[in-house]
Structures are given as structure tokens and as C-alpha cells.
Amino acid sequence: MKTINQDLVILLTATITPNSYSKLKILDPEIRKKQYLKALDFYLHKTPFKIIFAENSGDPLDGFPLFPERIEYLTFKSEPIEPDRGKAYKELELIDYAIKNSKFIKEAKAIAKITGRLKVLNFNRLSSKFLKIRDNQCCLIYANSYKFRNMDSRCFFFTPDFWPYQWNVGQNLSIRYNFELSLWDAAVQYKRIEGKVYKPFYEPLRIKGRSGFSGNEYKHNLLIHYARMIRNLSQKFLS
Numbered sequence: 001m002k003t004i005n006q007d008l009v010i011l012l013t014a015t016i017t018p019n020s021y022s023k024l025k026i027l028d029p030e031i032r033k034k035q036y037l038k039a040l041d042f043y044l045h046k047t048p049f050k051i052i053f054a055e056n057s058g059d060p061l062d063g064f065p066l067f068p069e070r071i072e073y074l075t076f077k078s079e080p081i082e083p084d085r086g087k088a089y090k091e092l093e094l095i096d097y098a099i100k101n102s103k104f105i106k107e108a109k110a111i112a113k114i115t116g117r118l119k120v121l122n123f124n125r126l127s128s129k130f131l132k133i134r135d136n137q138c139c140l141i142y143a144n145s146y147k148f149r150n151m152d153s154r155c156f157f158f159t160p161d162f163w164p165y166q167w168n169v170g171q172n173l174s175i176r177y178n179f180e181l182s183l184w185d186a187a188v189q190y191k192r193i194e195g196k197v198y199k200p201f202y203e204p205l206r207i208k209g210r211s212g213f214s215g216n217e218y219k220h221n222l223l224i225h226y227a228r229m230i231r232n233l234s235q236k237f238l239s
Contacts, residue, residue, distance in 0.1 A: 003048060004048060004049070004069070004070065005048045005049050006050075006107070006108070006109075007108070007109050007110065007131055007134070008049050008108065008109070008110045008111070008112055008127060008130070008131060008157070009049060009050045009051070009052060009102075009104045009105055009108040009110075009111055009112070010043055010047065010049050010050070010051045010052070010111075010112050010114060011052045011054060011095065011098055011102075011105070011111050011112065011113045011114065012036075012039065012040065012043070012051060012052065012053045012054065012114055012115075012116035013056075013091055013094050013098075013113065013114070013115060013116050014036050014053060014054065014055040014056070014116035014117070015032070015055065015056055015057050015087075015090065015094075016029050016032050016033050016036065016055060016057050016059040017029045017032075017057040017058075017059065018032075018057070018087075019056065019057050019077075019078050019079065019080055019090060020080060020081070020084055020085075020086060020087045020089075020090050022084070022086050022087040023213070024087070024212050024213060025211070025212065025213065025214055025215030026210060026212045026215055029057075029059070032117065032212075033059070033063075035117040035209065035210070036053075036116050036117055037063070037064065038119075039114075039116055039117055039118060039119050039209065040053060040064070040065070040071070040116070041065070042119045043114075043119075043123070044065065044067065044070060044071065046123070046124070047124060047127070049112075049127070050070055050071075050072070050104045050108070051070060051071045051072070052071075052072045052073075052074060052098055052102045052104050052105060053071060053072070053073050053074070053116065054074040054075070054094055054095070054097065054098040054102075054116075055073075055074070055075040055076075055094075055116075056075070056076060056077070056078040056090060056093065056094040056097070057077060057078070058075060058076060058077030059075060060075075061073055061075060072102055072103060072104045074097065074098055074101055074102060076097060078090055078093060078094070084175065085173055085174050085175070086173065086174060086175045086178065087212075088153075088170075088173045088177075088178045088179035088182070089170070089173040089174075091153075091179060092166070092167070092170040092173060092179070092182075095113060095163075095166075096163075096167055099111075099160070099163055105160070108160075109134070109159065110130070110131075110134055110140070110157060110158065110159050110160070111157070111158055111159075111160065112127060112130075112155065112156070112157045113153075113155065113156055113157075113158070114155045115153075115154045115155070115212075117209055117210070117212065118154060118155075118207050118208070118209035118218070119207070119208040119209055120154075120155050120205055120206065120207060121206040121207070121208055122203060122205070122206045123155070125203060126142075126155075126157070126201065126203065126205075127157070129142075129203070130142045130157040133197075133199055137197045137199075138159065138195070139159055139161050139162070139195055139196040139197060140157075140158065140159050140162075140196075140197050140198075140199065141156065141157070141158040141159075141162045141187055141190060141191075141197075141198050141199075142156065142158070142198075142199045142200075142201070143156035143157070143158075143183065143187065143198070143200070144156070144201040144204060144205060145184065145187075145200055145238055146204070149181060149184050150180045150181065150184060151180055151183035151184040151187060152180065152201075152205060153179040153180050153183050154205065154207060155205055155207075156183065162186070162190055162196075165186040165187075165189050165190045166182070166183065166186040168186075169182045169185045169186040169189065170182050170186070184238075187238060188238065191238065198238050200238065
């Protein structure tokens with residue numbers, strides 16, 4: 001058993017049965033459940049952190065592994081909204097629910113939010129970099145601005161004081177204003193306050209899994225990874 005690092009918790013967001021009208025390619029609850037189980041197993045065995053698995057379609061989570069010292073399960077049923085505000089608002093709502101109800105989060109100094117079906121292959125490298133920055137910055141968001149006005153919401157790190165900014169900006173989420181745009185805007189507001197810091201990923205995410213929106217497999221080979229790293233180093237954006 002790995003020594004559990006108490007400085008950071010992983011928050012995996014999950015929707016086993018889709019509950020918005022957003023157009024998704026992966027709709028089958030059984031397929032989605034298998035993807036969540038594979039990702040959860042990856043973070044359980046490949047990282048030293050506690051994990052919160054937060055699910056918002058009320059699934060009973062039968063067959064999920066029981067490791068109470070490492071994994072905390074939260075589930076509730078979020079009904080479709082009329083008019084639909086898209087899957088982004090559902091995710092905002094889910095993260096907020098987890099922050100308010102998770103015992104692990106209450107004890108943590110920082111949170112890494114990850115879309116729950118995906119494996120971030122370089123997560124340990126990214127988390128190590130985040131924690132080094134966090135040693136000198138008590139108020140921090142660490143995320144990937146992959147193009148102007150868009151922040152990658154599949155995985156980002158933050159100290160708990162960032163969340164009110166994201167929650168407030170997120171009240172404008174809609175079909176046309178997605179999580180990526182809102183995360184950028186929240187980071188802009190956050191870094192304008194004295195003592196609060198945004199730091200970009202200079203090493204891009206290496207994602208393994210399928211996009212729920214397009215159904216496409218993410219490309220995570222090393223050549224693409226290094227090409228993205230060069231691009232990241234040449235872009236300043238919010239930094």
C-alpha cells in the first residue's frame with residue numbers, strides 16, 4: 001500500500017446515466033461505468049492520493065471497489081434542467097456538492113479535479129509540480145490554458161479558496177458558455193486579487209480515454225506530447 005499523501009485529494013467527477021440534453025457520443029450507462037472503473041483503478045494504484053468519486057445520476061455504484069482509507073464515494077441524483085444549461089453546469093453543480101459534502105476535501109489543502117472517465121498519464125508529474133508551487137503559494141490555481149480564453153477543464157488543481165470564484169462565474173454556464181470559458185474567466189478574476197496566483201501547465205496533459213462529446217480516443221503518444229509542450233512554452237496567455 002502506498003503512503004497516502006495528505007496534501008492533495010483527487011476529485012473524480014462522474015455521470016453514469018447522462019442527465020442533461022447535451023449531445024454526447026457515449027450514452028450507454030454500462031459503457032460509462034466500465035470507463036469510470038478503469039480510471040478509478042488507475043488513480044488508486046498509480047497515485048498516492050486520496051480519491052473522491054462523485055457521481056450525479058443517483059447510481060448505486062454497485063461493483064465499485066471498497067477502500068475506505070483511500071476512496072470516498074458521493075452520489076446524488078441531479079435531474080435534467082429546463083431550459084438545458086448543458087453538461088458544464090451539471091459538472092459545476094457536482095463539484096460544488098463534493099466540496100460541501102466530502103470528508104476528504106474538508107481535511108485537504110488542495111484539490112485536483114479530473115473528468116472521471118479519463119486517465120491522466122502524467123498526473124504524478126503534474127501533481128508534484130503543483131505541490132512544489134503550493135509550498136510557496138497558499139492561494140493557487142494550476143491549469144492548462146490550451147488556447148486564448150479557454151482553460152482545459154478535464155484536469156486542473158486548486159486550493160479551496162478558488163472555488164467561490166469558479167462557482168460565481170459558473171452561474172452563467174449555458175449551452176454557449178462552457179466550462180472551459182468559465183474556468184478561464186474565474187482564473188482571471190482570481191489572479192487579480194493580491195496574494196492569489198495562477199500558474200499554467202508547461203507540461204501538457206497526457207490523457208488516455210475517449211471524449212464523451214465526440215467519442216474519439218484522445219491521442220497521448222510522446223511525440224504529440226512534446227509538440228504540445230513546445231507550444232505551451234511559447235504561449236503566455238494568463239501567466
